[in-house]
Amino acid sequence: MIQSLKKKPTLQEKYDTIIIGSGIGSLTAAALLSKEGQKVLVLERHYTAGGFTHVFKRKGYEWDVGIHYIGDVGRPHSVMKKLFDYITDGKLHWADMGEVYDRIFVGDQVFDYVKGVGNWTxxxxxxxxxxxxxxxxxxxxxxxxxxxxxxxxxxxxxxxxVNTLLNGVANRNFYAYSDKTTYEVLRSITDNELLIKVLCGQYGDYGLPPKKSSFYMHATVAKHYFAGGYFPIGGSSRIVECMDKVIEQAGGTILISAEVKQLLIHNNKAIGVEMAQGQQYMADNIISGAGIYNSFQKFVPDNHKSKEQLVNSLSKVNPSVAHGCLYVGLDASPQELNLPKANHWIYPGDADHDTCVDRYIENIEEEFPLVYISFPSAKDPDWSNRYPGKSTIDIITLLPYGPFRAWEGSRWMNRGDDYDRLKEKLTDRLLQVLYKQVPSTKGKVDHAELSSPLTTRHFMNYEHGELYGLDHSPSRFRQKALQPRTSIKNYYLTGQDITTCGVGSAMFAGLLTVSAMGHGHVFQKVMGG
Ligand SMILES: Cc1cc2nc3c(=O)[nH]c(=O)nc-3n(C[C@H](O)[C@H](O)[C@H](O)COP(=O)(O)OP(=O)(O)OC[C@H]3O[C@@H](n4cnc5c(N)ncnc54)[C@H](O)[C@@H]3O)c2cc1C
Structure with missing residues (x-):
């Protein structure tokens, strides 16, 4: 049943804008439009709002799904900080992770990424x-x-x-970086393979190893964190809480368990949406932040004249890799366990990143090409007020969708013994990595629950359990369809697929979408101009 975050929502007959999905890109667009006086209806399919910024709870623990650290919010004049302040009315606060934000392990060697570009260098x-x-x-x-x-x-x-007239040269400058792979650029700078491996120590933040990723994607993530890592005080759920108030103040609403089936289109103009449960909601503008495949393949009705062209426009991009996350609950406080704040990135020492990924994708029994361990309860100074004497840890690795396809038709939490056995094996392997890395956690694990690519598919509606929407390969940045406007009038796109993955980037997509809808002045407002 469709629900509201409030007990009794007051729904309007017609909205200024309907937004499909409640990821951070959608919520950013919703908050910006609300601040322009619009009544906005946000429709979210999941039973909770926030997209990958949502949290979930079990047995007295709470885990953040898609936020481990955010960059650039420690500098008061950064676009990132100003945008967060604007869309949350200054209600969201940040905890600094300290001097070391990422710790890279290559075999037995350890390399720290430290705060401040000079220090880092x-x-x-x-x-x-x-x-x-x-x-x-x-x-x-x-x-x-x-x-x-x-x-x-x-x-x-x-x-x-306007774009064609003004930006030909500017775009060519950008393609000079985005068309090259990370490896091509780094190899032109050094032939030291260990240095290249360490410089690519955050490749899990965008999902593709150096010989496959665009150098621009590598560069934007590296720079984003040079000024250190930050975590939302009170956990990721604070983001939706703060933004919901901004949307509500303008007469808008977020509905959950509200799955959009398709657009309602009249004379090539989007006029509303039809829900999976059959209801219809009408608005002057529709934005989809539910991923570009859903936005074109699912939401555009089959009989619409531009459907084929929209779907074909996606033929040159691939879905990103999928992942598994082991959500661990421990029976001791972060202080008792001496948990670090820095994220740990653990890589095999015997081969380059691409080789490690290739051999593992071929056979997931091979050594994990990457294990990422994040310690959210140690990062959040408010954690122990909410969960005294407890800790949480997230352990993430790449998991290809292929080995899980066999259970596509099964139901969440009831996928059968073979699936459970596969997950048990993976859980055990990931826990062994944790115990080696942080021995104080041994004997303290009270809960361990592994998500699989099917979990991401089930909850987030990414068809192949994609971790980051579309792949961040060089060809991605050449795709003209990845922009706010579509060929259907009043139908817009937002979220990570039109910019890049990452909370900051998806928020920027929200800003771009609202600008494309005729509110170009919001950028000045956000910056305080
Ligand atoms: C494991 C993991 C860790 C991450 N860690 C970080 C990090 O530390 N720092 C960082 O900056 N970024 C991180 N990211 C990336 C970041 O979380 C995402 O890039 C960003 O949140 C994506 O936002 P989005 O607006 O594109 O929407 P999404 O979060 O992708 O949300 C899309 C929403 O659309 C909804 N939807 C789909 N279909 C429908 C439908 N038919 N009807 C209604 N709703 C629908 C989905 O349910 C979903 O809620 C991480 C991601 C993952 C998966």
């Missing part, structure tokens, strides 16, 4: 004497790629004609 140079020039050249390339991206992304909010 010095630390890398201390690990790799003789590579000083290469490290400087790397930093230079990262900043240049980010600079070149600004006009490229801003141009997505402009009408096609």
């Amino acid at each position: 010095d630390r890398m140079k201390s690990y790799f004497p003789g590579e000083e020039k290469a490290i400087d050249a790397y930093i230079d390339a990262v900043f240049r790629a980010n600079k070149a991206s600004r006009r490229f992304f801003m141009s997505k909010a402009m009408p096609k004609m």
Whole structure:
């Protein structure tokens, strides 16, 4: 049954804007439009709001699904901080993770990513004497790629004609970085394979190893965290709580367990949506933040004239890899267990990232190419007020969708013994990595629950359990369809697929979408101008 976050929602006959999905891109667009005086209806299929920023609870524990750290919110004048402040009315606060935000393990060697680009550079140079020039050249390339991206992304909010006239050269500058793989750029700077492996120590943040990822994607993630990592105080659920108030104040509502089936279109103009349960809601504009495959393949009715062209426009992009996350609850406080705040990235020492991924995708019994351990309860200073004497840890690895396809038709929590056995084996392997890494956790694990690609498919409606929407390969950035406007009038897109994955980037997508809808001035408002 469709529900509201409130007990008695007051639904309008017609809305200014309906937004499909309640991911952070959708919520950003909803909050920005609400602040422009619009009544917005957000429709979320899951039983809880927030998309990947949602939390879930079991047995006295709470886990954040898709937020482990956010960059750039510690600098008061950054776009990121200003945007968060604007859309939450300044109600969301951040905890600094401290000097080390990421700790990279390659075999037995350890490399720290430390806060501040100068400190970070010095630390890398201390690990790799003789590579000083290469490290400087790397930093230079990262900043240049980010600079070149600004006009490229801003141009997505402009009408096609204006974009073509104004941005030809700017876009070419951007493609000079986005068309190359991360490995191509790094290999042109150094032939030290260990340095390349360490510089790509965050590749799990965008899901593709260096020979497959676009260098721009690598560069934007690296730069995002140079000023350190931050975690929302009170946990990720604070994001929806704060934004819901902004939406509600303008007369809007977020509905949950509210699955959109398809658009209602009249004369090639989107006028409303039809729900899976049959109801219809009407609005002047419809935005989809539910991923581009859903937005084109599922929501555009089969008999609509541009459906085939919209679906074909996705033929050159692939869904991103899927993942598994072991959500661990422990019977002791973060202080008792001496849990670190820094994320741990654990890699095999015997081969480069691409080789490790390839051999594992071929056979998931091979060593994990990457294990990421995050300690959210240690990052959140409010955790022990809410959950005294307890801790949580998230352990993530890549899991290809293929081995799980066999259970596609089965039901969540009831997929059969073979599936449970496969998960038990993976759980055990991941726990062994944790015990080796943080021995104090042994004997303290009270709850361990593994999500699989089918879990992501079930809850988030990503067909192949995609971790990050579309792949961040070089060809992704050439796809014209990945922008707010569509060929259907008043039907817009938002969220990670039109920019890149990452909370900050999906929020920026929300800003672009609202700008493309004729509210270009919101950017100045956000920046306090
Ligand atoms: C495990 C994991 C860890 C991550 N860690 C970080 C991190 O530490 N830092 C960071 O910055 N980023 C992180 N990310 C990435 C980040 O969370 C995402 O890129 C971002 O949240 C995506 O936001 P979005 O707006 O695109 O929407 P999504 O979060 O993808 O939400 C889309 C929503 O649409 C809904 N929907 C789908 N179909 C329908 C329908 N028919 N009707 C109604 N609703 C529908 C879905 O249920 C979903 O709620 C992580 C992601 C994952 C998966």
